[in-house]
Amino acid sequence: MNSPTIASTSGSAGESPNGARTGASAAARTGTVSMNRPTIASTPGSAGVSPNGARAGASACASAAARTGTVSMNRPTIVSTPGSAGVSPNGARTGASAAARIGTVSMNRPTIASTPSSAGESPNIVTAKTALLVRVCAGVARALGGAVPGQGAGGAVPGQAAEGAVRVRGAGVAVLVLAVVAVLAARFVARWALGDVPHVMDEIAYDLQAKTMAEGSLALAVRLPRAAFAMWFVDDRREMFGIFPPGWPAVLALFHRVGLDAWANPLLHGGATLAVAAAARRLAGPRARVLAAALYGLSPQALLLAASRMSHTLVALGAAGVLLAGTAWVRGAGRRRVASGGAAAGGYGGFAVGGVGLGAVVLTRPLCAMVLGVTAAGFGVVAWRGAAARRAAVRRAAGEAARGAAAAGEAMRVGAQRKVSVWAACAAFLAPVGIAVVLLGAYNHRLTGSATRFPQSAYFDEHVPPRDDPFFAFHAGCNDLGFGHGCDHGIRNASHDPENALSNTADNLVAWTFLAGGGPLVFAAAAYAVARSRRRALLLAALVPVPGVILAYALYWYGGTCFGARFYHAALPSLLAVGAAGLVARSRPSQLSRSAHSMRSSRTTAAIAAVWFAWNAVVMVVAVREIRGSYWGTDDRFAHLVASWTERKEPDALVMVAFRHAENPARATYRLTSFLRDAEFKNGIRALGALAQNRADLGGPIVFAKYHPALVPELRARFPKRALWLYIVEDDPRGPRADTLQRVDAAAVSDAPERERPPKENFDAFHIP
Numbered sequence: 181m182n183s184p185t186i187a188s189t190s191g192s193a194g195e196s197p198n199g200a201r202t203g204a205s206a207a208a209r210t211g212t213v214s215m216n217r218p219t220i221a222s223t224p225g226s227a228g229v230s231p232n233g234a235r236a237g238a239s240a241c242a243s244a245a246a247r248t249g250t251v252s253m254n255r256p257t258i259v260s261t262p263g264s265a266g267v268s269p270n271g272a273r274t275g276a277s278a279a280a281r282i283g284t285v286s287m288n289r290p291t292i293a294s295t296p297s298s299a300g301e302s303p304n305i306v307t308a309k310t311a312l313l314v315r316v317c318a319g320v321a322r323a324l325g326g327a328v329p330g331q332g333a334g335g336a337v338p339g340q341a342a343e344g345a346v347r348v349r350g351a352g353v354a355v356l357v358l359a360v361v362a363v364l365a366a367r368f369v370a371r372w373a374l375g376d377v378p379h380v381m382d383e384i385a386y387d388l389q390a391k392t393m394a395e396g397s398l399a400l401a402v403r404l405p406r407a408a409f410a411m412w413f414v415d416d417r418r419e420m421f422g423i424f425p426p427g428w429p430a431v432l433a434l435f436h437r438v439g440l441d442a443w444a445n446p447l448l449h450g451g452a453t454l455a456v457a458a459a460a461r462r463l464a465g466p467r468a469r470v471l472a473a474a475l476y477g478l479s480p481q482a483l484l485l486a487a488s489r490m491s492h493t494l495v496a497l498g499a500a501g502v503l504l505a506g507t508a509w510v511r512g513a514g515r516r517r518v519a520s521g522g523a524a525a526g527g528y529g530g531f532a533v534g535g536v537g538l539g540a541v542v543l544t545r546p547l548c549a550m551v552l553g554v555t556a557a558g559f560g561v562v563a564w565r566g567a568a569a570r571r572a573a574v575r576r577a578a579g580e581a582a583r584g585a586a587a588a589g590e591a592m593r594v595g596a597q598r599k600v601s602v603w604a605a606c607a608a609f610l611a612p613v614g615i616a617v618v619l620l621g622a623y624n625h626r627l628t629g630s631a632t633r634f635p636q637s638a639y640f641d642e643h644v645p646p647r648d649d650p651f652f653a654f655h656a657g658c659n660d661l662g663f664g665h666g667c668d669h670g671i672r673n674a675s676h677d678p679e680n681a682l683s684n685t686a687d688n689l690v691a692w693t694f695l696a697g698g699g700p701l702v703f704a705a706a707a708y709a710v711a712r713s714r715r716r717a718l719l720l721a722a723l724v725p726v727p728g729v730i731l732a733y734a735l736y737w738y739g740g741t742c743f744g745a746r747f748y749h750a751a752l753p754s755l756l757a758v759g760a761a762g763l764v765a766r767s768r769p770s771q772l773s774r775s776a777h778s779m780r781s782s783r784t785t786a787a788i789a790a791v792w793f794a795w796n797a798v799v800m801v802v803a804v805r806e807i808r809g810s811y812w813g814t815d816d817r818f819a820h821l822v823a824s825w826t827e828r829k830e831p832d833a834l835v836m837v838a839f840r841h842a843e844n845p846a847r848a849t850y851r852l853t854s855f856l857r858d859a860e861f862k863n864g865i866r867a868l869g870a871l872a873q874n875r876a877d878l879g880g881p882i883v884f885a886k887y888h889p890a891l892v893p894e895l896r897a898r899f900p901k902r903a904l905w906l907y908i909v910e911d912d913p914r915g916p917r918a919d920t921l922q923r924v925d926a927a928a929v930s931d932a933p934e935r936e937r938p939p940k941e942n943f944d945a946f947h948i949p
Contacts, residue, residue, distance in 0.1 A: 351466050351469055351470050354470045355453075355454065355470055355473040358453060358457075358470070358473040358477045358478075359450040359473060359477060360450065361477065362446075362449055362450055362453045362473075362476075362477030362478060362483070363446045363447060363449060364446075365483055366482075366483050366486035366487050367442070367443065367487075369483055369484065369486075370442055370445075370488070372804075373487065373804045373807050373808040374487055374488065374808075374816075375815065376442045376816070377815075377816045377819045377869065377873075378489040379488070379807075379812045379815075379869075380488070380490070381411075381412035382413060382490060382491075382742075383488060383490055384413075384489075384814075384868050384871070384872045385411065385413040385414055385422035385423065385424060386422060386424060386428055386489055386490070386491060387432070387872060388421075388872070388876070389421060389422030389424070389426070389429035390428075390429040390430075390432035390433040390441070391433070391875065392422075392433075392876050393426075393429055393430055393433035394436040395876045395877060397876075398426075398626055398627065399419035399420060399421040399627065400420040400421065400876060401419065401420065402416050402417075402418070403416065403420060404894065404898065405894045405898075405938075407891060407938070407939050407940065407941045407942075408836075408885040408886050408891050408895060409874075410886075410942055411868060412646040413639065413646070415627075415635060415638065415639050415643060417642075417643065419627075421627060421635065422635075423634075423635040423636045423638075424491070424635075424636060425543055425545065425546065425620065425634070426543055426619075426623045427491070427494065427541070427542070427543030427544030427545075427616075428494050430543070431444065431540075432444050432489070444489075445485070445487065445488065445489065445490075445493045445494075448486070448496075448497050449482060449493050449497075450477075452476065452482070452500045453473050454473070455497065455500035455501055455503070455753070456472050456473065456476040456500050456503070456756060456757050457470070457473035459500065459503040459504045459507050459722075459753070460472030460473075460757040460760045460761060462507035462511050463507055463715070463718065463719060463722060463760075463761045464709070464760065464761035464764055467764040468757075468761050468763075468764045471760040471763055471764060471785075471789065472757050472760035474789075475697055475698075475702075475756045475760055475792070476697075476752070476756045478697070479696060479697040479756060479796065480694075480695045480696075480697065480796055480799045480800045481691075481692065481696050481697070481744045481745065481749070481752060482496065482749075483800065484695065484744055484803060484853065485743050485749060488743050490743060490746060491544050491545060492545075492746045492749040492750075493749075494541075495540075495544055495545050495548050495749055495750050496750065497537065497540070498537035498539075498541035498544070498552070498750075499537065499541065499548070499552055499750045499751070499752075499754065500537065501537020501538070502534050502538050502541075502555060502556055503555075503754055503757060504530070504533065504537075505533055505534020505535070505556075506534065506555065506556060506558075506559030506721060507559075507718065507722065508530040508531075508534075509530075509531070509559055509563045509605070510559055510562050510563045510717075510718045510721070511718070512566075528605060531608040531609040532608045532609065532611075534556070534609055535608060535609040535610060535612035535613050536612045538552050538553065538556065538612070538613050539613045539615060539616030540616070542617060542620060543619060543620055545750070547661075547733070547736075548729065548732075548750040550732065551725055551728035551732055551750060551751075552750060553613075554724060554728055555721070555724040555725050555728065555754075556609070558721040558724045559721045560606075561721075562717045562721045565717070637659060637660070640658050640667055641654075641656045641657065641658070641659075642656075644941065645942060646942060647862060647864050647943075648940050648942050648943055649944075650669075651670075652668050653666065653668055653669060654667055655667075658737075662735055663675075663677055663735075664676060664677075665737050666737040667737070667738075670738075676735075676736075676737035680737065681735070683739070684733070684738075685730060685733075685734050687739050687741050687855050688730075688733070688739065688740070688745040688747060688748055689745070690855075691741050691744045691745040691853070691854075692744070692745040692748055694744075695745065695852060695853075696745075696752060696756070697756060697759075697792060697795075697796055698759070698791070698792035698795050698796065699799075701759075701788065701792055701795070702755060702792075703755075703759075705758075705759040705760075705761075705788075706723065706726075706758040706759045706761075707762070709759070709762030709765055710723070710758070710762075712765040713765060719758055719761065722758055723754055723755070723758055725750055725751035725755075726754060728751065729747065729748045729750055730748070739855075741853070741854045742812065742853065742854050743807070743853055744852070744853050763785050763788055763789060763792075764785060799852065802851075803852045803853055806850055806852055807853055810846070812848075812865070813844070813848070813861025813862075813865040813868075814861075814865065814866060814868055814872075815869060817869070817915075817916035817919070818869050818873050818884060819869075819873055820916070821835070821882065821921075822880070822881065822882050825882055830881065831902075831903050832881055832882070832901065832902050833881065833883070833902055833903045833904070833905050834882075834883050834885065834895060834899045834902040834904050834905065835870070835882050835883070835905045835907050836884075836885050836887035836895070836906050836907065837867050837870045837884060837887055837907050837909070837945070838886075838887040838907070838909070838945070838946045838947065838948050839908065839909045839911070839946070840909060840910050840911055840948060840949070842863075843862075843863075844860050844862065844863060844866065844911070846911065847859060847860060848860075862944050862945070863909075863944055863945035863947065864886075864943075864944035864945045866909065866945070867886050867945050870884035870907070871884055871885075883899060883902065886943075887906060887946050888938075888939050888943065889946075890937060890938040891938065903923060904924055904925070905921060905922065905923050905924065906921070906922055906923075906924045907919065907920070907921050908920040908921075908948055
């Protein structure tokens with residue numbers, strides 16, 4: 181390249197900035213552009229050329245030309261004299277697109293003159309070529325390091341370029357800071373409100389399975405006597421294992437191995453915050469990036485689940501990965517890099533990330549994975565339609581711009597390369613998903629004997645209920661999707677029907693409205709984004725998980741509200757990313773100047789964001805007060821006992837847990853995180869707080885067991901070297917400090933009338949009046 185000189189003065193007529201931009205971008209994405217020493221002069225007085233259009237077109241051309249091939253030049257000269265009218269923007273756009281996409285463009289010293297007032301000139305012959313050469317040469321100059329007079333590299337004034345770089349770096353730092361704040365906020369809630377212990381039966385089963393995996397096994401030997409160690413959602417017939425899919429327990433096991441299990445979900449929440457921010461940037465630009473990080477990272481719903489030991493934060497991270505890969509696919513961020521040949525690994529990496537995210541969800545919550553699979557297919561349809569439209573435009577324009585069979589053959593070769601890249605990208609996405617499906621099948625086969633039968637299904641089909649109570653209705657198929665199923669009488673006749681589906685859906689939507697963020701503003705912002713955006717198809721594809729989870733879980737008999745609308749958590753990254761796009765979307769300027777309109781839009785966005793985060797703060801305070809202490813019937817009193825026992829270096833003990841009252845005198849009412857009113861959590865559920873503290877191998881300073889006089893001899897024989905203690909939960913208003921802990925003699929506590937009548941394996945708990 182020899183000293184390109186490009187002069188652009190004000191006001192050349194009839195050029196469409198959009199057309200120039202499109203043509204230049206297309207020209208740069210293809211094969212080889214050959215030119216030497218272009219001289220382009222546009223004289224003053226011809227009205228209408230947008231410098232922004234020239235800058236954008238040249239920038240796009242330069243960026244792609246630098247990625248795609250070799251550039252040389254042979255001194256074309258283009259002269260446009262004042263007053264030349266009649267240039268068709270569509271013609272310029274079409275000609276540029278065609279010439280650019282078919283391969284090699286070589287020009288040796290053409291001279292094109294447009295005389296004053298040549299209004300009737302054909303746009304497809306002279307003026308289209310002029311526009312093409314102007315934009316191509318400017319883009320090539322910029323790509324190879326040349327500078328348009330008065331501008332820096334990249335088409336911007338040097339000061340503006342530096343300012344833009346600073347803004348990009350500042351936005352990245354802001355997103356990173358917000359992710360760290362999100363991690364610390366979730367960690368604070370876990371410690372201060374939940375006591376760093378699992379509370380809900382699902383959490384406790386997940387934690388047991390994670391401890392088992394951390395020991396290098398998928399199942400434990402049955403703990404005998406079963407009645408002393410029976411737990412909700414733990415199969416203990418032949419082996420002992422949690423019944424839920426292995427994805428989240430496997431991740432949690434890694435944190436257990438290094439003693440950081442309390443940080444697992446908070447750190448995953450930080451990762452999801454970064455992924456949602458990156459996806460929002462592709463949906464609506466850099467302003468949406470920072471806002472989306474704040475909306476998701478500080479969402480009450482996301483923080484509550486990130487503070488728990490539930491699996492849903494991992495699902496949200498996987499969903500954010502699918503969203504990120506889908507937006508990259510549609511926007512073409514990865515495909516252009518793949519097609520260039522020089523950065524194939526980087527191009528495929530985005531698709532692989534999305535595939536790993538979906539694979540993680542397959543291993544954690546397969547129903548959510550089905551919804552996200554449909555979402556990925558939706559992104560694929562949008563991307564395919566966009567690519568088909570571009571190919572059709574190339575074919576239409578090729579008839580005008582192509583010269584000879586060589587150009588047509590080059591176009592076919594480029595098209596074939598792109599098809600190969602698309603299929604390779606699909607393979608990069610689907611390979612991790614396929615591996616996850618195989619692993620899930622192997623896990624199922626190991627625990628149930630069938631790759632297609634889940635341990636959860638086997639538990640509800642065959643296991644005794646977790647408590648000997650007619651409230652439960654376990655039977656074959658009771659936990660299946662669809663109407664007519666149900667495993668307890670919390671629903672009418674223990675049978676799922678459309679009325680129950682509507683009730684469950686309403687509960688989850690109300691919880692989502694309160695906790696997702698901003699109240700009803702989140703739904704309004706997402707709807708506004710779709711209504712105003714030129715990328716409507718992309719935003720609609722991103723929102724597929726929202727109706728997807730609503731419809732999928734309407735088929736499940738259990739409502740599931742606990743820590744909020746947890747069943748809908750796979751859709752929260754999409755909802756908040758599109759909501760951020762809605763907050764930064766601007767209405768058309770109408771009668772206002774652009775600067776005044778921009779200022780007013782920024783003020784409106786700031787006001788809405790202020791209301792949004794004020795709502796979040798109020799709701800979060802109420803929700804944290806609701807979950808603090810004895811959430812879902814359990815608390816951290818037994819964890820504190822283990823900690824103090826270890827600190828005092830007391831002898832190893834077997835602590836049997838009993839209760840002073842047959843019924844729990846306390847009642848729980850939840851208005852945000854669930855919809856229970858005056859609910860009683862039975863003593864068997866409360867005893868889970870103790871059993872959850874046991875190590876997988878029943879080692880450590882304390883082993884907890886449920887007390888019953890008839891079980892003491894067997895427990896004594898099982899743990900002969902441990903001191904025997906009895907812990908009685910007093911249910912005193914003073915709390916755990918009033919509980920009774922006393923060392924006992926095995927013969928004394930077992931010498932009772934109940935000795936000859938052992939309890940059922942699923943007995944609730946023993947009370948000592």
